[in-house]
Amino acid sequence: MTGVKELAYVVYEVSDLADWEHFGCTLLGMQLGERLDGDVAGFTLRTDEKAHRWIITEGPADDLVRSGYEVESADALDALIASLTAAGVEVTEGDAALVAARKVDRLVLVADPMGNQIELVTGLADAETPFASDVLLGDFVTGSGGAGHQVPLSKGVSREEYLAFYQDLLGFKISDIIIEELAPGIVADLIFLHCNPRHHSVALGDMPHPKKTHHFMVEVTDIRDVGLAYDRCMDAKQPFEMTLGMHPNDHMFSFYVRTPSGFSVEYGWGGLLIDDATWEVQTLDRLHWWGHRPPEVVHELLGQAPFTNMIPEGANH
Numbered sequence: 429m430t431g432v433k434e435l436a437y438v439v440y441e442v443s444d445l446a447d448w449e450h451f452g453c454t455l456l457g458m459q460l461g462e463r464l465d466g467d468v469a470g471f472t473l474r475t476d477e478k479a480h481r482w483i484i485t486e487g488p489a490d491d492l493v494r495s496g497y498e499v500e501s502a503d504a505l506d507a508l509i510a511s512l513t514a515a516g517v518e519v520t521e522g523d524a525a526l527v528a529a530r531k532v533d534r535l536v537l538v539a540d541p542m543g544n545q546i547e548l549v550t551g552l553a554d555a556e557t558p559f560a561s562d563v564l565l566g567d568f569v570t571g572s573g574g575a576g577h578q579v580p581l582s583k584g585v586s587r588e589e590y591l592a593f594y595q596d597l598l599g600f601k602i603s604d605i606i607i608e609e610l611a612p613g614i615v616a617d618l619i620f621l622h623c624n625p626r627h628h629s630v631a632l633g634d635m636p637h638p639k640k641t642h643h644f645m646v647e648v649t650d651i652r653d654v655g656l657a658y659d660r661c662m663d664a665k666q667p668f669e670m671t672l673g674m675h676p677n678d679h680m681f682s683f684y685v686r687t688p689s690g691f692s693v694e695y696g697w698g699g700l701l702i703d704d705a706t707w708e709v710q711t712l713d714r715l716h717w718w719g720h721r722p723p724e725v726v727h728e729l730l731g732q733a734p735f736t737n738m739i740p741e742g743a744n745h
């Protein structure tokens with residue numbers, strides 16, 4: 429295999445480190461890895477035995493700035509570099525300081541057709557201590573499925589062009605496609621890609637969105653942790669993007685909450701795994717099987733029928 433094997437980590441640049449630490453650790457249940465002591469302030473977040481899965485750095489972007497995709501071996505990375513170079517993609521070797529900061533054996537930098545900075549790495553190190561969350565009953569689902577999935581926006585780049593990179597060069601396989609008319613003239617058209625049994629590690633599409641990324645999905649092993657995180661986020665008045673619901677393609681039971689930087693986290697349980705031997709690519713016509721309602725819709729449905737209206741006038745209680 430010469431393609432990538434998993435989404436290993438992401439790097440976000442955020443304007444409010446304290447908010448992000450509260451969001452990641454207290455609300456989502458991640459573990460603080462370490463505080464960064466280089467030129468840029470920040471910290472890392474863990475979701476498993478790995479040294480880090482999210483690297484949070486201070487800065488004005490409030491967006492995704494790097495994505496780390498792990499490759500199986502040094503030989504596989506050499507082969508991937510050869511393919512990328514032959515296709516005209518500029519590949520830059522990461523320097524020793526960056527390799528050390530990312531805690532990997534080797535790292536090369538490339539950009540996808542949208543201009544997203546991608547680090548192709550081998551050997552993401554384990555942390556020195558076991559994973560421990562202050563709030564989770566279970567664990568995050570990582571392992572061979574990597575850190576989770578993410579949805580970078582295609583920003584007008586054609587599907588042919590970004591698939592030439594993600595499918596033909598990085599080795600992702602198509603899981604399925606969802607095309608849904610959200611409103612007259614507004615169509616969401618997303619393609620879901622996998623590189624391991626997780627239904628998708630990356631989905632790409634052209635939705636109106638100000639950020640480079642729409643969301644990052646973390647999955648938990650215990651369905652109760654979805655409900656508990658839902659309540660923690662609601663009690664903290666963290667803005668929601670969507671209520672609990674389920675996707676028809678990966679069957680993820682999840683909700684979407686906005687990060688302090690404005691893009692979202694999908695917090696899910698029960699995602700489908702793909703067996704390439706039997707999987708058939710389909711095109712579906714809806715993004716959400718049930719639920720996943722925006723807060724304004726919930727308010728419209730439930731916010732205008734106060735309980736007191738149900739009590740007959742003159743009733744004696």
Ligand SMILES: [Fe+2]
Pocket residue numbers: 577579643645694
């Ligand atoms: Fe998702």
